[in-house]
Amino acid sequence: MITSIESGYENWTLSFVKLLVDNNDPLSVEHYLRCLKSMNPEFVVPLAKIVFCSDERETLEKVTTPCTIIQTTNDLVVPEFVAHYMQKKIKGETTVEIVKADRHLPQLTAHLELVHVLGRVLGFEI
Known part of the structure; x- marks a missing residue:
């Protein structure tokens, strides 16, 4: 990953x-691609x-604080197994x-579902 960034930042942004x-x-x-391209490559590495x-x-x-x-x-x-691994290791509840979203950024592609999950976790329904 680091080598890809160093050898060709523009190509790395497209694949990442x-x-x-x-x-x-x-x-x-397109929004996230613009964000990546606006970053100074010397700070990205x-x-x-x-x-x-x-x-x-x-x-x-x-960690003993309750977490979601x-x-x-x-x-x-x-991958999902990482979340379950973390759940087992964290000492707090x-x-x-x-x-339900493809990829890593639900705040971009599944924002309404994310807001509903956050509402449930924080104790208010939307």
């Missing part, structure tokens, strides 16, 4: 957006190293809420 955003939602694809190379699994067992993990049904970046 396909992993994160449902390709059946062209407006969201250090950020990507933090995101993709960090391993904080040992931190999960230190929101997971999409078809996330190519973070933890639930997993599934949002």
Whole structure:
């Protein structure tokens, strides 16, 4: 991933957006692609190293606060088993809420369902 960013940022943005955003939602694809392209590539590599190379699994067992993990049904970046792994490791009461959405960014492609899940979690219905 890091090598792809370093060797060709423009090409990387095109392939990365396909992993994160449902390709059946062209407006969201275009929006996220514009966001990625507006980033300064020299800052993307250090950020990507933090995101993709960090391993904080040992931190999960230190979490005692009640948590809700929101997971999409078809996330190519973070598969559903990761949410359940986190749920088992976190010491506080933890639930997993599934949002029916393709890819990683339900706030773009399934925003109404995400708002309903957030409403349930926060104790108000929309």
